[in-house]
Amino acid sequence: MDLSVFVAGLPLKNPVLTASGTFGYGREAAELYDLSVLGGVMVKGVSREPWPGNAPVRVARAPGGMLNAIGLQNPGLEHFLMVDLPFLRQYDTAVVVNVVGHDEEGFVEVVRGVTGQAGVAAIELNISCPNVKDGLLFSQDPASARRLVEAARRETDLPLIVKVSPNVTDPVQLGHACREGGADALSAINTLLGMAIDPVRRSPVLGNRTGGLSGPAVKPVGLRIVYDLAAQVGLPVVGMGGIETGRDALEYILAGARAVAVGTAVFRDPFAPPRIVGELAAELGRHGFESAAQAWAAANPQAREAVS
Amino acid sequence: MDLSVFVAGLPLKNPVLTASGTFGYGREAAELYDLSVLGGVMVKGVSREPWPGNAPVRVARAPGGMLNAIGLQNPGLEHFLMVDLPFLRQYDTAVVVNVVGHDEEGFVEVVRGVTGQAGVAAIELNISCPNVKDGLLFSQDPASARRLVEAARRETDLPLIVKVSPNVTDPVQLGHACREGGADALSAINTLLGMAIDPVRRSPVLGNRTGGLSGPAVKPVGLRIVYDLAAQVGLPVVGMGGIETGRDALEYILAGARAVAVGTAVFRDPFAPPRIVGELAAELGRHGFESAAQAWAAANPQAREAVS
Amino acid sequence: MKMWDLLVCDVLRPAQDYVELRLQAPQPIDLTPGQFFMLRAGDTPDTYLPRAFSWYRSEDPSSISFLFRVQGPGTAHLASLKAGESLSAMGPLGQGFPLPARPIRAALLGGGVGVPPLWGLARALLAAGSEVLALIGARSQAHLVGVEEVRALGAQVLVATDDGTAGHRGPLTELLVGERVDALYACGPEGMLRRVQEISLAGGPPAHLALEAPMACGYGVCLGCVVERTHPDPSLGEYGRYARVCREGPVFPAGEVRF
Amino acid sequence: MKMWDLLVCDVLRPAQDYVELRLQAPQPIDLTPGQFFMLRAGDTPDTYLPRAFSWYRSEDPSSISFLFRVQGPGTAHLASLKAGESLSAMGPLGQGFPLPARPIRAALLGGGVGVPPLWGLARALLAAGSEVLALIGARSQAHLVGVEEVRALGAQVLVATDDGTAGHRGPLTELLVGERVDALYACGPEGMLRRVQEISLAGGPPAHLALEAPMACGYGVCLGCVVERTHPDPSLGEYGRYARVCREGPVFPAGEVRF
Ligand SMILES: Cc1cc2nc3c(=O)[nH]c(=O)nc-3n(C[C@H](O)[C@H](O)[C@H](O)COP(=O)(O)OP(=O)(O)OC[C@H]3O[C@@H](n4cnc5c(N)ncnc54)[C@H](O)[C@@H]3O)c2cc1C
Ligand SMILES: Cc1cc2nc3c(=O)[nH]c(=O)nc-3n(C[C@H](O)[C@H](O)[C@H](O)COP(=O)(O)OP(=O)(O)OC[C@H]3O[C@@H](n4cnc5c(N)ncnc54)[C@H](O)[C@@H]3O)c2cc1C
Ligand SMILES: Cc1cc2nc3c(=O)[nH]c(=O)nc-3n(C[C@H](O)[C@H](O)[C@H](O)COP(=O)(O)O)c2cc1C
Ligand SMILES: Cc1cc2nc3c(=O)[nH]c(=O)nc-3n(C[C@H](O)[C@H](O)[C@H](O)COP(=O)(O)O)c2cc1C
Ligand code: FES
Ligand code: FES
Numbered sequence A, B: 001m002d003l004s005v006f007v008a009g010l011p012l013k014n015p016v017l018t019a020s021g022t023f024g025y026g027r028e029a030a031e032l033y034d035l036s037v038l039g040g041v042m043v044k045g046v047s048r049e050p051w052p053g054n055a056p057v058r059v060a061r062a063p064g065g066m067l068n069a070i071g072l073q074n075p076g077l078e079h080f081l082m083v084d085l086p087f088l089r090q091y092d093t094a095v096v097v098n099v100v101g102h103d104e105e106g107f108v109e110v111v112r113g114v115t116g117q118a119g120v121a122a123i124e125l126n127i128s129c130p131n132v133k134d135g136l137l138f139s140q141d142p143a144s145a146r147r148l149v150e151a152a153r154r155e156t157d158l159p160l161i162v163k164v165s166p167n168v169t170d171p172v173q174l175g176h177a178c179r180e181g182g183a184d185a186l187s188a189i190n191t192l193l194g195m196a197i198d199p200v201r202r203s204p205v206l207g208n209r210t211g212g213l214s215g216p217a218v219k220p221v222g223l224r225i226v227y228d229l230a231a232q233v234g235l236p237v238v239g240m241g242g243i244e245t246g247r248d249a250l251e252y253i254l255a256g257a258r259a260v261a262v263g264t265a266v267f268r269d270p271f272a273p274p275r276i277v278g279e280l281a282a283e284l285g286r287h288g289f290e291s292a293a294q295a296w297a298a299a300n301p302q303a304r305e306a307v308s
Numbered sequence C, D: 001m002k003m004w005d006l007l008v009c010d011v012l013r014p015a016q017d018y019v020e021l022r023l024q025a026p027q028p029i030d031l032t033p034g035q036f037f038m039l040r041a042g043d044t045p046d047t048y049l050p051r052a053f054s055w056y057r058s059e060d061p062s063s064i065s066f067l068f069r070v071q072g073p074g075t076a077h078l079a080s081l082k083a084g085e086s087l088s089a090m091g092p093l094g095q096g097f098p099l100p101a102r103p104i105r106a107a108l109l110g111g112g113v114g115v116p117p118l119w120g121l122a123r124a125l126l127a128a129g130s131e132v133l134a135l136i137g138a139r140s141q142a143h144l145v146g147v148e149e150v151r152a153l154g155a156q157v158l159v160a161t162d163d164g165t166a167g168h169r170g171p172l173t174e175l176l177v178g179e180r181v182d183a184l185y186a187c188g189p190e191g192m193l194r195r196v197q198e199i200s201l202a203g204g205p206p207a208h209l210a211l212e213a214p215m216a217c218g219y220g221v222c223l224g225c226v227v228e229r230t231h232p233d234p235s236l237g238e239y240g241r242y243a244r245v246c247r248e249g250p251v252f253p254a255g256e257v258r259f
Helices: A076-089 A104-114 A142-155 A171-181 A216-233 A245-253 A272-286 A292-298 A303-307 B077-090 B103-116 B142-155 B171-181 B218-234 B246-255 B272-286 B291-300 B300-308 C073-079 C116-127 C147-152 C172-176 C191-203 C235-242 D073-079 D116-127 D147-152 D172-176 D190-201 D235-243
Strands: A005-007 A010-012 A016-018 A038-043 A059-062 A066-070 A094-099 A120-127 A159-165 A187-188 A191-194 A212-213 A238-241 A257-260 B005-007 B009-012 B017-018 B038-044 B058-063 B065-068 B094-099 B122-124 B160-163 B185-188 B191-193 B210-214 B237-240 B261-262 C001-013 C018-024 C036-039 C051-054 C063-068 C088-091 C103-110 C132-137 C157-161 C183-187 C207-210 C226-229 C242-244 C252-253 D002-016 D019-024 D035-041 D052-053 D063-069 D086-091 D103-109 D131-138 D154-163 D183-187 D205-210 D226-229 D242-244 D249-252
Touching: A005 A292, A005 D086, A010 A094, A016 A272, A059 A212, A059 B171, A066 A216, A066 B300, A076 A094, A076 A104, A076 D235, A094 A104, A104 A120, A104 A142, A120 B094, A142 A159, A142 A171, A171 A187, A171 A238, A187 A216, A212 A216, A212 B171, A212 B218, A212 D073, A216 A238, A216 A245, A216 B122, A216 B191, A216 B210, A216 B218, A238 A245, A245 A257, A245 A272, A245 A292, A272 A292, B005 B058, B005 B291, B009 B094, B017 B272, B017 C183, B038 D249, B058 B210, B077 B094, B077 C235, B094 B103, B103 B122, B122 B142, B142 B160, B142 B171, B171 B185, B171 B218, B171 D183, B210 B218, B218 B237, B218 B246, B237 B246, B246 B261, B246 B291, B261 B272, B272 B291, B272 C036, C001 C063, C018 C073, C018 C088, C051 C063, C051 C073, C051 C116, C063 C073, C063 C116, C103 C172, C103 C191, C116 C132, C116 C147, C116 C183, C132 C147, C132 C172, C147 C157, C157 C172, C172 C191, C183 C191, C191 C207, C207 D226, C226 C235, C235 D116, D002 D063, D019 D073, D019 D086, D063 D073, D063 D116, D103 D116, D103 D172, D103 D190, D116 D131, D116 D147, D116 D183, D131 D147, D147 D154, D172 D190, D183 D190, D190 D205, D226 D235
Parallel strands: A016 A038, A016 A257, A038 A094, A094 A120, A120 A159, A159 A187, A187 A238, A238 A257, B017 B038, B017 B261, B038 B094, B094 B122, B122 B160, B160 B185, B185 B237, B237 B261, C103 C132, C103 C183, C132 C157, C183 C207, D103 D131, D103 D183, D131 D154, D183 D205
Antiparallel strands: A005 A010, A059 A066, A066 A212, A191 A212, B005 B009, B058 B065, B065 B210, B191 B210, C001 C018, C001 C088, C018 C063, C036 C051, C036 C088, C207 C252, C226 C242, D002 D019, D002 D086, D019 D063, D035 D052, D035 D086, D205 D249, D226 D242
């Protein structure tokens, strides 16, 4: 089975990546298996300076998934370039740097900083984190999303992926703004804004009160947004949200995703990403496809035409 | 345990209602148990004229829940008044009429039609159905939501509950608009826009392509929106989304809901609503409350003050 | 309609991919052929909704069995049940097959997972003095179910398979050629039901079809399982366009539905 | 850290609400006292995330047991396992208790679900020639676990209960009064850990605390389980404010964490 795909010019040996924030910078999973089996690694969000993240409690259980309010704890650009990137460079897998910032300048400096560094395959701008105060700033207003993407675009020739928020009335409008700003691809979905209540303490479980919902519970929302973005925006999409099995991955590809990312599933099964690579190959065969690219192309062409 | 509560002046013998569209007009469940055990029944959406609903496939499975795209099939106002309301009047439970329309006039005429009819306890304006073309029209623009609520308000003295959409960037802003328009209470959440993909047919499962996600999977999203509405809008809230047990009901009350509604759970367990009435009484006792109203009042007063 | 706590007595594997669950009810159940139950089919995220199954056999009033093909997580869970475990079921649900007022010669067609309702229907028809010709179809011999069971009731049974490994090779409906029957009763894949509908409406004998539809509740409250009516009640206006398979069906006269 | 398919050999109920799962591993596991495992605790929507448990006893290198209190859906599922079933586990995880360079007299404090790591720690200390005073607390006599098991290793064991039904009535730490020990090791409820921390930092013996925190992954990738550091590495900037309980912990020197 030919699993190789392209996302905005970026060749991937297979369409299975790990989702940002659920895989650190690869060090822990590398104790379990060779990261070179992965299509790519989308690293934990990197900011200009080191960020401490939110005060605990940071995670809570949710039906068919979980809530998190990590708040983008990360060691910052310099540490990433000095310590984490060299580690990841050892592996034959596409490293996608997830970039965060409190403001345009913060984003742009990280984009500038990683551009031209050996081993960086692409950039993912995270404008959709619901767990930091200004995380959704750029998602909630398409015009400012567009300006941010334009500013990032000026700094880099790397494939530029923008991660759009599911917590907005119209993700497609946001996607259009990102395309106009110069994005090469979109990724979706980030977590859904949610809450857990502790009846003993009579208050929200998470220190941040609200958190981001992820896991199988959100899969239908992810499929819907990926389908709409793929059909209506005209950019390749990296799909994610609740992917646990090769069948889930195939569903995302048939919804229009060029590649997929596995997040929360790695908490339940640390081997989920390599397992899903194998399962996807089997599912493609079972449904009569000769390659991953063919499945994407075959998916629902009428629907795509109808809206394009 | 004293379970009685008030929602915007409407007395309920207990805080457990059935959610609109998951209970028909009560006829089927009445074959199983006496509807008088329920705090109330929120009936299937009623429109001015009979509506056929969407073409099948209308339901699909989803992790920890389901998707539906029923499209508000209903027999219309006249049939409701002649056949369904008289049936429900036999029971000692609060009948909340869920109202739908394609436009303002459609909504208003149903509001007018049910006002003054014996046995109607309150009205719920459904401005949040994701499964009809114009279902989200009023939710996506707070100004038009406000105008619609004002128009309905002029026609009725009944408690007016507005069901707000979770598929918007800012449900609180929408809630404010409804309050300004004259709403007495809010209900939330309606279903989340989602999709299921059939890998055999290589296309969406539902005839309508997208559908509404409900069931335990959406509980964290419901709790978050209820919490924000209750703390920030200053209207009583009827909370729903994934309630399966008395503990879930208590979590919603502690998030700020005055009453709750049980939807999708009745598909898995037709006896869920009366079971939850009993379980809620036990949970309240276990957590040291003497009444349902006390639990609501005790919930997280600091958080409520902080934002009020 | 009622909730039942059924006790698993026996788990049979009558054909490839097929399982028959034999269960005991605490009280007699009043069953009509063609009716179904919603079975609680697991506690995982994938099995949140119950699954619909026609009842298959019932040797005495408080025993019941279901026969199903293992297709996905729900049927896999049901297939994993063991004697002594219990199963939560809601039913019987829907309108079953109407029986003729006087003895007739009836053809019953069952394909694949559509075979179960035929057993009860054959027994009821035979008990009322009718003659029963049961046509049972499957992909191949290894997937045939119900043949001996229905024959044992006293029905004449003919078989068709897609690959010819047993009986006639080809569509089940071809076995009707040359048969003189007063009524058709069918349950099975959409293509087969459509063919029976055509035969009936083109001057053939009256037919009743047992439909399937994706269901959420099974008892009429979700409006998820609808099928289009050909002759809607005009007094209902647009509301009459669709009928609920779980409540007005699953059995419909062939001329009443468009699918 | 490794994934294991463990075989359930025995399910014991040593005290009210407590279950000990005794399991067999396919190969020897290299265990340090204070380390833990993430156990797959069910397939329902409520048990999507695995649950964290310290290892309790290990009589030979490929046997292991977990001792837990039934609190919610995950522990209820684990308690329902039967001999012969298998359990998916990830571990051993985290940094366990550091052992002293030479024999000492050590006090081990374990309250409630904090008792399990004490068994392995007592065994290791005793094997290295140290003297072990184990203080074990519980709500009441009926909830006491591990007392006989730790005593059987050769440790001196004292007991405290909240209601006085066994041993001292009151906080476990009151049993330290008048004892001369070189080091403290504690695992249990937050209040007890805080008291041990106070005692140690107020000129008492050096202490190590085994913390708990809500966890999602257990192996360091989610950053969900953090605790504040008192002496962050300045070279890490703000990033150093928090340590992961699952990776840098769960055992921390008492002076290193603020909780
Ligand atoms: C009235 C009625 C009677 C039935 N009687 C029998 C019977 O006697 N024996 C038997 O083997 N099967 C019967 N079925 C079909 C049975 O319900 C399905 O095989 C079962 O639901 C599959 O569940 P699963 O979890 O194993 O598979 P899934 O993987 O969930 O589904 C397998 C297939 O079922 C279909 N499906 C998807 N969603 C739904 C839904 N909401 N409701 C129904 N089908 C859906 C799809 O085609 C899907 O590919 C009956 C169905 C109905 C409606
Ligand atoms: C390193 C470590 C070692 C542990 N060792 C043991 C042990 O040896 N024996 C033992 O009985 N228990 C131990 N625990 C606690 C054990 O993990 C919990 O009792 C278990 O997770 C409860 O799961 P549940 O589904 O039964 O209950 P739930 O109903 O899910 O939770 C019960 C309580 O657990 C807490 N909780 C909620 N979310 C989380 C979360 N994400 N992670 C952790 N706790 C949460 C809450 O206080 C909640 O009230 C340990 C925990 C940690 C972190
Ligand atoms: C614990 C946790 C931390 C996350 N951190 C980030 C992050 O730093 N940047 C980001 O873009 N997304 C982050 N996400 C979102 C995921 O990358 C992913 O978009 C989302 O979880 C949906 O996929 P899933 O259901 O497979 O987890 C995080 C998710 C989780 C659960
Ligand atoms: C099959 C189905 C039909 C529904 N129809 C309506 C409706 O007619 N009007 C309405 O306001 N909400 C409708 N809803 C939404 C529910 O009332 C409820 O808001 C939502 O399902 C969340 O609650 P739950 O998770 O308990 O089901 C429907 C939901 C389902 C599942
Ligand atoms: S399945 Fe719900 S109405 Fe038929
Ligand atoms: S539990 Fe995930 S980092 Fe510790």
